Structures are given as C-alpha cells and as structure tokens.
Amino acid sequence: MDSESSAAVADRPENQPAAATPAAPDVASDVVIETRNLSKIYRDFWGRRKVNALKSLDIEVRRGEIFGLLGPNGSGKSTTIKLILGLLFPSSGRVLVFDKDASETSKNEQIGYLPEESYLYKFLSAEETLDFYGRLFDMPGSLRKQRVDELIKLVGLSGARYRQLKEYSKGMTRRVGLAQALINDPDLILLDEPTTGLDPIGTREMKDLILALRDAGKTVLLCSHQLADVQDVCDRVAILHQGELKELGRVKDLLKVRDVTEIHATGLSDSAKDEIAEVIKRHGGNVESIDNPTATMEDLFLNIVRESEARPGARRVSATSDVAKSDAAGDAADHGSGMGDGGSDS
Amino acid sequence: MTLQPDDFWSFNEWLMRPNSFLESALLQGLVLIVLAIVLGLIVGYIVSAARYGPVEGFYAVARAVRELLLHDGPRTSPRRIVALARLAFKEAIRRKVLFVVGLFVVLLLFAGWFLNEESRDPARLYISFVLTTTNYLILLLALFISTFSIPADVKEKTIYTIVTKPVRITELVLGRMLGFIAVGTLMLAPMALLSGVFVKRGLDHVHQVETVEEEGDGSIVGTTDYVQGHEHTFRFAADQDQTVTNKVRGHRHVVTKTKNDDGSYSFDFSGPVDSLVARVPLYGEIQFYDRMGEPKNAGIDVGQESIVGGYSSAGVSRLIGVAQGPRKIEYGYVEGGTLGAAEFTFGGVSAERFGNTDTLLLDMQIRAFRSYKGDIETGIHGSLTFKNPDKPIQSEPIAFIVDEYELDEQQIPVELEIIEDGKTSTGNLFEKLVSDDGQLQLVLRCTDDAQYLGVTRSAVYLRPAEVAFEVNLAKAYASIWLQMVMVIAFGVMFSTRLGGPVAMVSTGVLCVVLSFFAEQIYDTRHYIDIGQERGGGPVESLIRLVKQDALTTQLDLDSTTTKVIKTTDAGIVYAMDALATAVPNLPKMVETAEYAASGFDIPVALVGRHATATFGYFLLAFLISYFLLKAREIAA
Numbered sequence: 001m002d003s004e005s006s007a008a009v010a011d012r013p014e015n016q017p018a019a020a021t022p023a024a025p026d027v028a029s030d031v032v033i034e035t036r037n038l039s040k041i042y043r044d045f046w047g048r049r050k051v052n053a054l055k056s057l058d059i060e061v062r063r064g065e066i067f068g069l070l071g072p073n074g075s076g077k078s079t080t081i082k083l084i085l086g087l088l089f090p091s092s093g094r095v096l097v098f099d100k101d102a103s104e105t106s107k108n109e110q111i112g113y114l115p116e117e118s119y120l121y122k123f124l125s126a127e128e129t130l131d132f133y134g135r136l137f138d139m140p141g142s143l144r145k146q147r148v149d150e151l152i153k154l155v156g157l158s159g160a161r162y163r164q165l166k167e168y169s170k171g172m173t174r175r176v177g178l179a180q181a182l183i184n185d186p187d188l189i190l191l192d193e194p195t196t197g198l199d200p201i202g203t204r205e206m207k208d209l210i211l212a213l214r215d216a217g218k219t220v221l222l223c224s225h226q227l228a229d230v231q232d233v234c235d236r237v238a239i240l241h242q243g244e245l246k247e248l249g250r251v252k253d254l255l256k257v258r259d260v261t262e263i264h265a266t267g268l269s270d271s272a273k274d275e276i277a278e279v280i281k282r283h284g285g286n287v288e289s290i291d292n293p294t295a296t297m298e299d300l301f302l303n304i305v306r307e308s309e310a311r312p313g314a315r316r317v318s319a320t321s322d323v324a325k326s327d328a329a330g331d332a333a334d335h336g337s338g339m340g341d342g343g344s345d346s
Numbered sequence: 347m348t349l350q351p352d353d354f355w356s357f358n359e360w361l362m363r364p365n366s367f368l369e370s371a372l373l374q375g376l377v378l379i380v381l382a383i384v385l386g387l388i389v390g391y392i393v394s395a396a397r398y399g400p401v402e403g404f405y406a407v408a409r410a411v412r413e414l415l416l417h418d419g420p421r422t423s424p425r426r427i428v429a430l431a432r433l434a435f436k437e438a439i440r441r442k443v444l445f446v447v448g449l450f451v452v453l454l455l456f457a458g459w460f461l462n463e464e465s466r467d468p469a470r471l472y473i474s475f476v477l478t479t480t481n482y483l484i485l486l487l488a489l490f491i492s493t494f495s496i497p498a499d500v501k502e503k504t505i506y507t508i509v510t511k512p513v514r515i516t517e518l519v520l521g522r523m524l525g526f527i528a529v530g531t532l533m534l535a536p537m538a539l540l541s542g543v544f545v546k547r548g549l550d551h552v553h554q555v556e557t558v559e560e561e562g563d564g565s566i567v568g569t570t571d572y573v574q575g576h577e578h579t580f581r582f583a584a585d586q587d588q589t590v591t592n593k594v595r596g597h598r599h600v601v602t603k604t605k606n607d608d609g610s611y612s613f614d615f616s617g618p619v620d621s622l623v624a625r626v627p628l629y630g631e632i633q634f635y636d637r638m639g640e641p642k643n644a645g646i647d648v649g650q651e652s653i654v655g656g657y658s659s660a661g662v663s664r665l666i667g668v669a670q671g672p673r674k675i676e677y678g679y680v681e682g683g684t685l686g687a688a689e690f691t692f693g694g695v696s697a698e699r700f701g702n703t704d705t706l707l708l709d710m711q712i713r714a715f716r717s718y719k720g721d722i723e724t725g726i727h728g729s730l731t732f733k734n735p736d737k738p739i740q741s742e743p744i745a746f747i748v749d750e751y752e753l754d755e756q757q758i759p760v761e762l763e764i765i766e767d768g769k770t771s772t773g774n775l776f777e778k779l780v781s782d783d784g785q786l787q788l789v790l791r792c793t794d795d796a797q798y799l800g801v802t803r804s805a806v807y808l809r810p811a812e813v814a815f816e817v818n819l820a821k822a823y824a825s826i827w828l829q830m831v832m833v834i835a836f837g838v839m840f841s842t843r844l845g846g847p848v849a850m851v852s853t854g855v856l857c858v859v860l861s862f863f864a865e866q867i868y869d870t871r872h873y874i875d876i877g878q879e880r881g882g883g884p885v886e887s888l889i890r891l892v893k894q895d896a897l898t899t900q901l902d903l904d905s906t907t908t909k910v911i912k913t914t915d916a917g918i919v920y921a922m923d924a925l926a927t928a929v930p931n932l933p934k935m936v937e938t939a940e941y942a943a944s945g946f947d948i949p950v951a952l953v954g955r956h957a958t959a960t961f962g963y964f965l966l967a968f969l970i971s972y973f974l975l976k977a978r979e980i981a982a
Binding site for chain 2: 042047082085086087088089091103104105106108109111113115117119120121123124128132133135136137138177180184
C-alpha cells in the first residue's frame with residue numbers, strides 16, 4: 001500500500017467508532033454481525049423443499065476482525081452473505097447487522113459489498129459508476145467527487161475512468177466492483193469470493209487491501225474456497241459444509257499442529273544437521289525429515305513478474321538454487337506493492 | 347364528432363358528479379386505492395403466513411406497513427430518486443431507443459406517398475395520421491422500456507449492488523418510473539415538433555389565377571388553377587383590392603389585386619388560411635319539443651341510430667348495479683311542418699366574448715331523414731330563430747338548407763330583423779335577444795312537411811373564439827404524454843414481479859385489450875342483467891359458436907346445464923366488468939386526438955381529467971410496485 005491509498009481508507013473519522021482495534025475486549029456492541037439459528041430452505045414455485053442450503057447457523061463477527069467463511073461449492077457461504085445483506089429472507093432464525101434486522105435498509109449505510117462477480121452496469125464508465133453509487137448514499141456533490149477520485153486512484157483505474165465497463169477486462173471490472181464497495185467508507189465490508197478471477201498479483205493486492213482495511217479499523221467478512229487466501233488474511237474462520245457449521249475459530253489455533261516442531265535455519269553444514277538430529281533423538285523425538293524447503297508457486301510467480309518488470313527481456317531458466325533465492329525476495333517484497341501499480345490485466 | 351354526456355362535464359363535474367357521487371371519478375379512485383390496499387394486505391398476509399406461519403405472518407405484514415409509513419416513506423431521498431432515474435435514462439439512451447425517433451422521421455418521409463392531399467378534409471387526414479402514429483409508437487416504446495428493465499437487472503444481478511446500498515424500495519420504483527418518463531418525453535418532444543412542421547408544410551400550397559372576367563358593375567370574378575385536386579373562385583367588388591376565395595376542402599386563400607401599368611390586373615394568392623383551426627365551441631343545453639309543442643327529453647328516434655354503450659361514464663355506480671342503463675347520445679329528430687323543434691339555450695353570451703363582432707359564427711352539423719324522396723337536389727329546409735329566454739322577443743326566422751355530412755358554417759349578422767310586440771324592426775342581437783344573465787336561445791325547426799332534421803347537443807354551437815393550431819396540437823401531445831406515463835407506471839408495476847416478456851404482455855392486456863374492449867364487456871353485462879338473449883358470456887358464446895346457434899335464440903340445453911352455464915358466465919362477466927372498470931380508460935385518452943383532427947379546441951377540463959386520472963393510476967401502480975418489490979426475495 002502506498003501512503004495515498006492507505007489514507008483513502010483510513011482517514012475518515014466521521015463514521016468510525018472510537019479506536020476499534022482488533023484486540024479490543026469483547027463487549028456486546030462489538031458484535032457486528034450475529035446470526036441466530038439461521039436457516040435457509042430453497043423452495044420451488046409450489047413451495048416444495050428443494051435444497052436445505054443453511055442449517056441453524058450461529059456465528060458472531062466482531063468489530064475489527066477479518067472473518068472468513070470457508071467451504072466447498074454449495075456449502076452455504078454465498079447464501080449466508082445474501083442473508084446478511086437481506087437479499088434473501090431467512091426461512092427461520094435471524095440475522096442482526098449492527099444490531100439491526102437484516103431486512104432494514106438503513107444498515108446498508110455502513111456496509112460495503114463486493115459481489116461474487118461484479119454486477120455493474122456495463123453502459124456506465126468507471127467514473128459514472130462510482131458517482132452513481134455515491135449518489136445512492138445521498139453524498140453531496142463535492143464529497144462524491146473527492147471519493148470517486150480517491151477510489152479510482154486506489155484501485156488503479158485512472159487511465160480508464162471514462163471508458164464504459166463493457167470494454168473492461170475481468171480484473172478491471174473487479175477493481176471497479178471493489179471501489180464501489182468502498183464508496184461510502186463502510187465499517188463492514190462483505191466480500192464474496194474476493195480473489196476469484198484475479199491473477200496472482202491482483203490476488204496479492206486484494207489481500208493487502210483487506211489487511212489495510214482491517215488496520216483502518218474495519219470489519220471484513222469474506223467467503224472463499226481458495227484456502228490460501230483465507231489462511232493469509234483471516235483472523236477467524238468458519239468452515240461450512242452442506243449448510244452446516246463444521247469448525248469455527250482463530251486461524252492460528254486451527255492450523256497449529258501441536259505435536260510437530262518446525263525449525264527454519266540457514267548456513268548449516270551437513271554435519272551440523274546430523275548433530276541436530278542426534279540431539280532430537282536424545283530427547284526422545286522422532287526426526288521425520290530434514291530437507292530444503294520448497295517455495296509456493298505463488299511466491300515463484302510473483303518473483304518472476306517483479307524481476308521481469310525490473311529487467312525486461314527473456315529470463316534465463318536456471319537450476320533449483322534460484323527458487324530459494326526467490327523465496328527470500330518474495331518475503332521482502334510481500335507488503336511493498338499496492339493496488340495502484342498493477343496494470344497487468346488490462 | 348358526436349360528443350357524449352361526459353364530454354360536456356367540467357373538471358369538477360367529472361371529479362365530484364354533483365348529485366350522483368356514485369358516478370364520480372373521485373369515488374372510483376378512492377375505491378381503487380382502498381381496494382388495492384386491502385387486497386394487498388390480504389395477499390401479503392397469505393404469502394407471509396405460508397412462509398412463516400400464521401402469527402409471524404401477521405407481524406411480517408405489520409412490519410411492512412410500519413416500514414413504509416415510518417422509514418421508506420419519509421426517508422425517501424430525492425437525490426437517490428434522481429440518481430436512479432438518471433440511470434434508467436442512460437440505460438435507455440445507451441441502448442439506442444432514440445432510434446424510434448428516426449423511425450418516425452422515416453414514416454413521415456414516406457407518409458407523403460400515401461396521404462391523399464385530394465381528400466375532402468386533408469387537414470383532418472394529416473393531423474390524425476401524425477397523432478395516431480406518434481401515439482402508438484410512444485405507447486409501444488413505453489411498454490418496451492418499462493417492462494424489460496427491472497427483470498434484466500434481476501437477471502444480471504446488477505440489482506444486488508443497488509439494494510445493498512441504502513436505497514429504499516420507494517426510490518427504486520419512483521426512479522425507474524421517472525427515468526422512463528424522461529426518456530419518453532425526450533422522444534415525444536421532437537416527434538411533436540416534426541409533426542407540427544409536417545402538417546403545416548404538407549397542407550401548404552398556393553394557386554395561380556386561371557380565368558378572370560370583369561362584370562358590368564366593375565367587379566371582377568375569377569377562378570384559380572387546379573392544385574392538390576381543387577380550385578377556388580373569388581370575387582372582387584369594384585373598389586376592393588383584397589378579398590378571400592371561397593372555401594374548398596376546409597380552407598381559403600387571401601387574394602390581393604394590383605393594377606399593372608398596362609391597365610391589366612395581377613393577382614397574388616396567400617397560402618391556405620383557416621385550414622388549421624381549433625374552434626372553441628360554445629355548446630348549449632338542448633330541449634326537444636314534439637309535434638304538439640310539448641317538451642320532450644329526446645327527439646324522435648328514426649331507427650337504427652340505436653342507443654348502445656355509454657356505460658363507462660357511470661363509474662362505481664354501474665359496477666354495483668345502480669346505474670340506470672346506457673346513456674349514450676345519438677341524434678334526435680324534429681318533425682317538419684309541425685310545432686316540433688329543438689331548442690338550444692346558450693349561456694354566457696355577451697358582445698365582449700364574441701369580440702364585438704358584427705357577425706355571429708354558428709356551426710351546424712345537422713342530419714336529415716326523409717320520409718319521402720322529394721326533390722333530392724334542393725335539400726331539406728330548416729329555419730333558425732333566436733329568442734330571448736326571458737322576454738317575448740325573437741328574431742325573424744332565418745332559413746337554411748341542410749348540408750348533410752358537411753359542417754354548415756353560418757354567419758349570422760348581429761344586426762338582424764327582430765320581432766318585438768308584433769312589430770318587426772332591425773335590432774342588435776346582443777342587446778335585444780340576450781337575457782340579463784347572458785342567455786340566448788336558438789330554436790331550430792324543419793320547414794318541410796313530413797321530413798325530419800336530426801340534431802344532438804354537440805351538433806349546433808356558437809363560435810366565440812379560436813385558439814392557435816400549435817396550442818391545440820400541444821394539448822393533443824400532452825394527452826399522448828399522459829398515456830405514456832400511464833403505460834410506464836403499469837409496465838414498471840408488472841416488471842417488479844414478472845419477467846420482461848410476461849410483464850409486457852400483462853401490461854398490454856391490461857392497458858390495451860381490457861380498456862379498449864371495456865364497452866363490449868359492459869354491454870355483455872347489461873344484457874345479462876336485463877335478461878336479454880344476446881349470446882351470453884364466454885362459455886355460452888363458445889357453446890353457441892360450436893353448435894352454430896343464433897345469438898338471439900334460447901340456449902338449447904336442459905335447464906340445469908343452462909343454469910350452470912349462465913351462472914358461470916355471469917361470474918366471469920362480472921369479474922371482467924370489475925377489472926375493466928378498474929383499468930385506466932385509455933381509449934378515452936386516445937380519443938383526444940379526434941378533437942385536434944376535427945379542428946376543435948381540446949378542452950382544458952379534458953386534459954385536466956386525463957392528468958388527474960393518470961396521477962391517480964400512477965400512485966396506485968407505485969403503491970402496488972412498492973409492496974411487490976418489498977415482498978420479493980431479490981436473490982431467490
């Protein structure tokens with residue numbers, strides 16, 4: 001995130017409650033979304049039951065956290081988000097958003113929603129789109145203009161602001177979608193599959209933005225089936241399967257493998273490794289493997305793209321040692337890029 | 347055009363119907379709105395009860411009403427409405443609906459081939475062509491743009507990003523309706539302008555002089571050449587330099603005479619005058635007298651000018667069965683050579699109102715009925731007598747010959763022969779014959795024995811003024827605009843719940859089929875009510891069709907079956923009757939064009955009635971749309 005774009009997200013005191021940090025104590029008012037025994041049954045025209053999409057869901061999303069809804073296709077993630085937004089009516093149970101019923105329109109003042117695909121009007125330009133959504137928040141003209149400028153810069157569409165959306169690539173449409181979700185500087189942001197259809201750079205930028213939003217004190221609820229996304233950014237997750245809540249908790253706690261110890265070290269000789277194995281055996285431990293780590297494909301890809309931006313031309317394909325190097329470079333650059341500099345998918 | 351009783355109503359008479367409130371438009375509007383609310387609550391309750399159970403259902407309905415009154419209503423924001431209206435507008439424009447205006451231009455360009463300038467009344471032909479074309483084009487357009495937009499939004503899920511903003515359903519519905527009205531207005535305005543130009547240019551022509559003859563007394567008589575299938579004659583008195591030609595096909599030309607150096611004359615003709623007029627008629631109350639001179643409600647019925655229809659002006663009263671039958675006006679006849687007469691009483695007559703003119707303009711559209719052929723060429727004779735309603739003063743009878751099928755434009759001199767106390771002298775019509783409260787009576791008689799003259803209330807009128815053709819055309823277009831608003835409101839209403847094509851068909855059926863066939867439905871019900879065999883309702887008609895039975899015979903089935911069929915039919919017809927009464931009276935609005943085409947000023951009261959009705963239906967459609975959309979699970 002560059003300084004300008006983070007300012008666009010953070011410096012907006014009017015809607016922001018006093019110092020809501022992720023570590024704030026659990027008070028009742030800190031619950032932003034609450035579902036109580038929430039169920040949804042899809043019926044056909046004659047009222048016959050078709051799908052039991054959601055069964056008795058009870059979750060709480062607290063202020064300032066990034067909450068992930070995880071699950072395979074058809075597990076009820078999108079249904080949950082639509083119930084929260086009031087796009088669907090619950091078959092039983094309730095959803096409270098900011099202590100208001102989900103059917104109340106006024107809750108939307110504080111909500112930003114990025115739908116699964118960007119459902120935008122193709123005949124409008126980016127600027128017209130954002131201006132239109134700004135008007136829907138009853139924003140006065142000067143504020144609207146300022147917000148639109150900020151957001152277009154934030155999502156990196158300055159060059160395409162007057163083009164109609166039908167000429168946009170998928171990634172660009174997604175950016176406009178994101179910008180419209182942020183037009184009102186919402187306290188709660190609902191992201192439905194935020195990284196679907198984005199290339200790894202876009203994905204990285206999206207994740208950075210989500211973290212920046214959290215740092216600015218916003219609450220984020222996202223649903224995804226891309227586990228890597230969830231693992232990187234979510235504070236807490238709920239795992240759904242066939243409409244039922246299977247697991248709920250902090251990502252760190254859920255992923256911790258308690259009976260395995262991991263050691264990362266550099267510059268060890270083979271004899272030193274043997275010695276360490278010796279020590280582990282002596283303490284009754286069991287050495288399962290001692291090996292060089294592999295980087296993730298995402299790290300490799302990001303590294304290649306960055307390298308080619310720095311030094312254009314054909315890349316020399318080299319031996320495995322490059323991968324280790326790229327891993328280190330990837331870590332260093334992780335939080336360096338903002339949404340502003342990625343134009344690769346236009 | 348023959349005006350019906352409700353055409354004479356002032357705005358207030360239409361709205362309130364003094365002395366018969368059951369027939370009033372106000373009551374009908376109120377009943378409709380109340381009915382919509384009650385039915386809406388019942389349907390809403392049934393739906394919610396099915397969804398959440400009987401008790402929760404009740405609360406759901408109560409919440410919806412509370413939401414409308416406390417939140418959605420008062421918190422409706424003009425800025426959001428404008429934003430949504432702009433969106434609807436941009437959508438339509440970027441989908442290139444302006445193409446329709448282009449289509450209209452093409453139609454106009456080719457219309458010249460088909461519109462026969464040589465017709466008897468070219469002005470009528472031109473005006474009614476442009477008005478009809480625009481009318482149907484605009485209604486079709488309104489139908490398309492209004493019914494396809496919301497369903498497309500739901501299908502493409504663009505509505506998700508709207509309803510998850512603090513947008514109230516009221517704003518969503520109003521935004522659409524107003525946006526489409528703006529689009530329609532944008533289309534209608536150029537069409538109206540083009541129409542005006544087209545009519546004016548289409549009828550414009552000049553003549554050259556063909557023959558001129560100087561008569562003994564120094565006057566000059568001439569004829570013009572043959573242009574657009576007609577020619578004129580003109581006559582200059584000895585000392586005249588300017589005159590007008592005779593009236594052919596509804597227009598005249600002004601001729602100016604100039605003397606050349608060699609002593610001959612050259613003549614200069616203006617474009618057509620009087621062809622595009624909007625007459626402002628002053629109608630009177632009509633009273634018939636039979637052959638013995640006794641007052642009667644109606645004239646003699648000479649047969650086959652039968653009285654059917656005319657139920658639609660009865661409002662709620664007909665629906666609940668307390669209206670007294672049909673009330674359509676047809677021509678009533680006066681017997682010649684007897685005391686039979688038709689007496690018109692005009693109110694509000696004064697010299698000022700008629701511009702202190704020296705000729706009073708009187709238009710008559712009189713029919714003749716011959717009980718013997720007689721001399722067909724001389725025509726049937728009648729007489730006009732002006733009378734002071736308060737004093738025994740009247741004019742000498744003015745004789746005329748009936749111009750059947752033509753508008754007879756009489757010019758009555760204001761200074762005329764007046765009979766007072768048995769003495770005849772020249773007097774002023776306004777001073778002698780108009781009563782103190784501004785009333786003037788005209789008695790119309792037929793002077794040929796056993797021949798008959800037919801009149802209705804609208805057949806004889808005074809012409810105190812004229813309004814500009816452009817103003818009248820604007821009023822005709824205002825009426826088209828109102829129809830468009832009506833169709834858009836209903837289109838949006840249906841599209842909140844139904845898919846695009848289904849919504850379009852529903853709007854079409856409601857606005858066009860039902861309203862245009864309303865009179866037939868009323869007729870059918872009337873015959874069922876009075877028990878007259880006229881083919882019965884839909885089931886009976888079907889059976890008659892299959893069995894090839896005549897309409898007026900008894901249904902040839904056993905009594906139980908007949909009873910079942912008749913009861914079913916009555917149920918269906920009554921339901922259709924109720925529905926037809928509830929839908930907007932679009933044919934009446936389309937008829938407004940007839941005034942402009944016939945060269946009559948469109949009464950402001952009529953436009954006001956249409957505007958009020960449109961506003962009422964707009965409100966109704968808006969309310970229904972609100973509840974339909976509110977109850978809809980957008981993402982389902």
